[in-house]
Amino acid sequence: MSRSYVSLPAITFTGFLYGLAPTGSGAVVSQAAGIEIDDFSYLDTSGEPSTGHQEKLLALTRRILFERRYTYRGDNDEAWGRAEIFVSREFREKLAGSPPTSQVADREPTKLAVFAFELEDTSAGAPSISESAADAADATELTKVTDAVRKMLAESPRYRVIDVAGAKAEAVKARALHDCSGCDAAIALELGADQSLVGVIRRVSRTEYTVRFWVREARTGAVVANADSGLRMGANYSWSRGAVRLVSDRLLETQSQQ
Numbered sequence: 001m002s003r004s005y006v007s008l009p010a011i012t013f014t015g016f017l018y019g020l021a022p023t024g025s026g027a028v029v030s031q032a033a034g035i036e037i038d039d040f041s042y043l044d045t046s047g048e049p050s051t052g053h054q055e056k057l058l059a060l061t062r063r064i065l066f067e068r069r070y071t072y073r074g075d076n077d078e079a080w081g082r083a084e085i086f087v088s089r090e091f092r093e094k095l096a097g098s099p100p101t102s103q104v105a106d107r108e109p110t111k112l113a114v115f116a117f118e119l120e121d122t123s124a125g126a127p128s129i130s131e132s133a134a135d136a137a138d139a140t141e142l143t144k145v146t147d148a149v150r151k152m153l154a155e156s157p158r159y160r161v162i163d164v165a166g167a168k169a170e171a172v173k174a175r176a177l178h179d180c181s182g183c184d185a186a187i188a189l190e191l192g193a194d195q196s197l198v199g200v201i202r203r204v205s206r207t208e209y210t211v212r213f214w215v216r217e218a219r220t221g222a223v224v225a226n227a228d229s230g231l232r233m234g235a236n237y238s239w240s241r242g243a244v245r246l247v248s249d250r251l252l253e254t255q256s257q258q
Contacts, residue, residue, distance in 0.1 A: 109160040113193035113218070114153060115167075115184060117145045117243065118175040120202045134175070141236040142201065145243045149199065152244055156252055162193040182221045189218035199247075201239050208233060211242045215251065225251055 074082075119134045119142060121127065134142060154161040164172070169187050171180040177187075178200045188196035199213040214226035227250035232242050 107158070109158060111162050111192065111194045112153060112159045112197055112215075113162045113164050113167075113184075113188035113191050113195070114146070114150045114197045115164055115172065115177055115187075115199075116175065117142050117149070117199040117201060117239075118178050120178065120200050123203045123205045125206070126203070138236055141239050145199070145201065145240045148240045148244050149197075149247050152248060152252075153197075158252070162188070162191055164188075164191060167191060182216060185216040185218050185221040188216070193218050195224065199243060201243070203236075204231065207235055209236075209239060209242070211239070211246045213243075213247060213251075225254070227251070 119138055121134075150161050153159045167187050167190075169183065171177050171183055172187060177184045177198045184196040184198050188194075195215050195218055197213060197215050199211065202210045202212070204210065209232055210229050211232070212226070212228040214223050216223055227246055229242055229246045232238070234242070
């Protein structure tokens with residue numbers, strides 16, 4: 001028996017918080033957060049005739065604080081009801097967990113030493129211990145991974161990415177920070193950083209890989225954040241996408257909710 005699915009519209013929503021206002025003397029006073037609510041929009045990719053989507057869409061509006069896109073399957077009242085419940089719950093949780101704007105503005109960005117991503121090759125075709133784990137093509141992709149993650153973190157107000165070019169430690173040169181028992185923390189401290197980030201691409205096969213990273217406090221060596229992507233499909237050209245997604249979801253997004 002064949003089964004068909006209708007892709008429900010992908011809904012995009014955006015919101016802003018305003019928590020600071022200047023006084024006549026130039027001082028800043030705290031105010032209750034105001035929220036701007038834009039109209040919902042939808043993209044119908046089903047190619048089928050409209051069935052009152054615009055009217056249903058107008059009924060979904062709730063308080064908005066962030067931007068995200070959702071895609072749902074099903075095109076009936078029950079499916080739209082589930083979408084409304086899910087999205088409105090996310091809004092409420094996001095608003096409840098957001099700090100006052102004045103607190104965000106007062107935070108000093110964390111100085112973060114983002115070291116070059118490293119390769120751990122456990123595939124059947126892995127080189128011997130005496131050989132480099134990364135060939136020229138892999139080295140190019142690792143550079144892309146590192147650059148993409150550094151760029152994303154540098155654009156976040158939470159971090160100031162520290163230049164690690166001056167690091168002379170052997171573990172840095174050998175791309176072996178993932179196996180140096182936390183030596184990255186001391187190296188980051190010497191560079192003037194508050195924290196260090198080490199990322200590893202683990203090749204399982206030529207078309208399978210995992211990404212993991214951890215962040216340590218430079219002064220104590222304590223791990224303050226870590227994550228593992230689990231198995232992902234794709235050759236080395238997919239590493240950058242996987243690493244950026246993991247760091248975004250498990251470091252930036254998680255901390256924004258704290």
